[in-house]
Amino acid sequence: MPGVTNGWSADEALEVLYVAHWRRLVRLAVMLLHDQGAAEEVVQDSFVAMHSKWGRLHDPDKALAYLRQSVVNRSRSHLRHLAVVRRHAEREGAPPDEAGADHTTYDVERRGTVLDALRGLPRRQREVLALRYYLDLSEAEIADVLGISRGAVKSHASRGAAALRAVLGPMLEETR
């Protein structure tokens, strides 16, 4: 493929951004989805979409912003789809998923508790917290990713953090 005359080609951008951000973005998607397989799918699709958009992005920072946004949006779509599947399964009388029985070690338990607590939050709060505390994005960056105002980011963040602290209280004490 003939390269762009200035900077990376789409293929080069894909390779570089994959190496730098694949793992972190999958982990972000795991926070949003609580399902590693689905998280990998979502991030994979986001990289493919970023590649096709490179002509317009043409800048690694913009591409990373696009990837984040794409991961959040696709995770959201996936959850919607799951909700539909679940309602359908309930109507058909399918048994609910069994809770995992392999949570044996303390570390695994703690991690599961944190992810469960995140999952229990309203969608926006979960997204804001993951972007703020895991990706360390600023309020302005989060507002861009989610397409909401900075004021809304602030209020979702404070409500989400309060709810998380209420659920994870004992753990927060331990880490002091």
Place this chain on the structure above:
Amino acid sequence: MTDDDQLRRLLSDAVSDIEPQDRIAEIRASVHPDPQVVPMARPRPWLYALGGAVASAAVIGVIAYATDALSGTDDHASDLGAGQGPGPRSSAPVATATATDSEATPSSPSTSSAPVTTGAQAFAVYYVGADAAGKPVLYREFHRGPRLQTADPGGNGNDVLTEAVHDALATSPLDPDYRTPWADLATLDHASYTTTGGGHTLQIALRNTGIAQRPTSMTAAEARAAVQQLVYTAQAAIGKREPVVFTVGRRAHGPTTLLGVDITQPLSNGPVMRTLSLVNISSPNEGDTVSGPLTVTGVNNSFEGNSVIYLQRHGKRYLVTPATGGQGGNKLYPWTVTLDTSGVAPGEYTLVAENDDASGQGHPDSDTRTIEVR
């Protein structure tokens, strides 16, 4: 340690044992698929060899076919298929000479009545995108087929119909700005256009029964757009504004709604002005490689018929060219312009078609394609 630091640490720790599988190989395969395996996902090899004028000619040829098939139907029909008039409207002698020459072949009656023999027929598929105000509207792009190799004894275009509706439901759009809200929600049982007694029946049968109600996360407008996506795609495939009979599930008395939309009666296409994007590029396709004079075709309904077509890269606009379609009425009007891409540096560009911003609000409707200029 502040509370924020604690949350930061807990969240990072929560996913610290997640080690994703390496998927770079799959991603590479998706962005450069083997054209033999996935014929519609990316530009065809012969496009690389022959360049943009030929690509446009192929699409225009099919458009002419679609428009032919519609003659004699109601006055909404000119936006069906594509509503292109490639020949006389053009002000682009070089590229359209090619387009006009080759249009005769696919639009001839013998070809249009025997779609399976051509091996590479293009057809219109509608997808959901957003207009300038963020409302869900339908955009059309052209796919090529058939992948389904069955003959169509009735000569009613059922192969194309099945393929087009299947794509609308389950195939990702070529243009990443569009989407199908149906992905994973429902699969196609069958689509058919049959003559029964004195009338015709255009039917779409869907398999999943979990789609009677609209998911709470989907707005009513999105649900309507999703259903209209199938109506417009099916009508374009048969070249007629036939109302669509929807059935859901296999049982004789299935649900009476589809995503909450009443399907007890056949569904007609929604009003063009409220259902479709008011500007839509027909050719080139997303990802096409072009060179020299590039014929850009599309449809619009815009203030005084005006759109502006240009290439964009690094925030700069190149080859800004006005296009004239039409205004008013419940339809879209074809436009054609030629951009001489030999005047810009090779590389990837965004091709933009933007309606005249009569309101001055700075948010005109637009459609884009990512293309590569050689």
